Amino acid sequence: NQFRTNDIRTDNSPLQIFVKAKKKINDIFIEINDYVEDTTQFIGLLRENNKIIEPKEIQNVESYNAKVQGIRDVLKRDHMKVAFFGRTSNGKSTVINAMLRNKILPSGIGHTTNCFLQVEGSENGEAYLITEVSDVKQPVQSVGQLGHALCKEKLCESNLVRIFWPKDKCLLLRDDVVFVDSPGVDVTPNLDEWIDKHCLDADVFVLVANAESTLMIAEKNFFHKVSTRLSKPNIFILMNRWDASAAEPEFYDEQVDVQKEVRAQHQDRSVDFLVKELKVCNPKDAEERVFFISAKETLQARIQEQKDQPIHNVALADGFQKRYFEFQDFERKFEECISKSAVKTKFEKHSQKGKLIVTEIRQTLDEILDRTQKMKFEQEKKKKEVYNKINFIENQLVALTQEMKEKIHRIVEDVEQKVSKALNE
Ligand code: GTP
Ligand code: MG
Numbered sequence: 001n002q003f004r005t006n007d008i009r010t011d012n013s014p015l016q017i018f019v020k021a022k023k024k025i026n027d028i029f030i031e032i033n034d035y036v037e038d039t040t041q042f043i044g045l046l047r048e049n050n051k052i053i054e055p056k057e058i059q060n061v062e063s064y065n066a067k068v069q070g071i072r073d074v075l076k077r078d079h080m081k082v083a084f085f086g087r088t089s090n091g092k093s094t095v096i097n098a099m100l101r102n103k104i105l106p107s108g109i110g111h112t113t114n115c116f117l118q119v120e121g122s123e124n125g126e127a128y129l130i131t132e133v134s135d136v137k138q139p140v141q142s143v144g145q146l147g148h149a150l151c152k153e154k155l156c157e158s159n160l161v162r163i164f165w166p167k168d169k170c171l172l173l174r175d176d177v178v179f180v181d182s183p184g185v186d187v188t189p190n191l192d193e194w195i196d197k198h199c200l201d202a203d204v205f206v207l208v209a210n211a212e213s214t215l216m217i218a219e220k221n222f223f224h225k226v227s228t229r230l231s232k233p234n235i236f237i238l239m240n241r242w243d244a245s246a247a248e249p250e251f252y253d254e255q256v257d258v259q260k261e262v263r264a265q266h267q268d269r270s271v272d273f274l275v276k277e278l279k280v281c282n283p284k285d286a287e288e289r290v291f292f293i294s295a296k297e298t299l300q301a302r303i304q305e306q307k308d309q310p311i312h313n314v315a316l317a318d319g320f321q322k323r324y325f326e327f328q329d330f331e332r333k334f335e336e337c338i339s340k341s342a343v344k345t346k347f348e349k350h351s352q353k354g355k356l357i358v359t360e361i362r363q364t365l366d367e368i369l370d371r372t373q374k375m376k377f378e379q380e381k382k383k384k385e386v387y388n389k390i391n392f393i394e395n396q397l398v399a400l401t402q403e404m405k406e407k408i409h410r411i412v413e414d415v416e417q418k419v420s421k422a423l424n425e
Helices: 015-048 055-077 092-098 143-150 191-199 218-228 249-276 285-288 295-306 322-425
Strands: 080-085 118-121 129-130 159-166 178-179 204-209 236-242 290-292
Touching: 015 055, 015 322, 055 322, 080 092, 080 218, 080 322, 092 118, 092 178, 092 204, 092 236, 092 295, 118 191, 129 178, 178 290, 191 218, 204 218, 204 322, 218 249, 236 249, 249 285, 249 290, 295 322
Parallel strands: 080 178, 080 204, 118 159, 204 236, 236 290
Antiparallel strands: 118 178, 129 159
């Protein structure tokens, strides 16, 4: 009865790998932006001199401005995306609510979720939703209101409704995790459309299965399709409703044995599904991808704790603590997986593009420098030739002057002689 959830989360969460990487790559792109702007300015100054710069080079450099701006915009929107799939009523919406520590998404018996619901952090602390049909912000404060807002919309099951929830209410939202809830995979003939629209950029998939039954063909089919479209998707399997296996005091021993057996069976089948059927991971990793949980209990416990009320006020079945710890274990492994995967798939592409832009600009500048150096060399060569020519003419002039001087001298002497001779005569 004294159980506490021990949910003190700190900033050494594995999600920080993504958060820090995002900050770093953002800073790098600010520097690239400065570099591109400096280059554009410099090239602008040389624009008049079309011997140094070709118009195509000016165009190229100017186009990098738009490219860098484009990447910076995408970077701002980059997040970690997790999508939940499974049969109707397995508890997909409840699992997401448990992770968000709040009843945000509608859940209930029967077919509840009718279209794709994406929960993401809202920057300004407001809670609102926007639909594909209209991007007018509709405020939401409660699940009831959300359900109502969704009822009003004539949405088809593959439509997306984006729910923005205050970031300060949940660390996962603060750290850029985006949740996607889906209708049951058994209620649609449009799996391909679902995959095209909602799955191709997901970093992690969570299959919410029902531990009271077994993995169904509809669920397996969906993941077969996903793994043909994406190479080695990251998939977690949650065996939800594990509280249903709790032993009752009268039949405790027998029921505990049955529970162990059922668990081993689910575990083996799930591992086989990941390893042998989908071939998405090796047996050792697959063991770490299957969890036996109760989303309902976890959500109840977390809500109680947030209200500062003891957890034992809600009816909890035997083995609750173990299931709760397993839920936390899932969250930890999920966080590790999603942040590493998102850094790799999202930032790797951006850093390659950044590298390409910087290299191309450098090449252009090198070519310009090379060209100006050649021009300088040519000019010096010409200068030298002219100088040599001037020198030559000067020498010739000196020689000529000397010759003329001597000639005049001689003529003068000759004339003098002739004059004096004439005078004498
Ligand atoms: P759809 O949206 O209809 O596809 O269903 P869903 O998969 O989102 O299931 P939802 O979260 O709406 O849960 C269905 C019902 O199962 C609700 O009444 C939940 O309270 C209940 N439920 C969910 N998780 C658990 C669990 O771990 N244990 C038990 N006992 N009930 C659960
Ligand atoms: Mg649902």
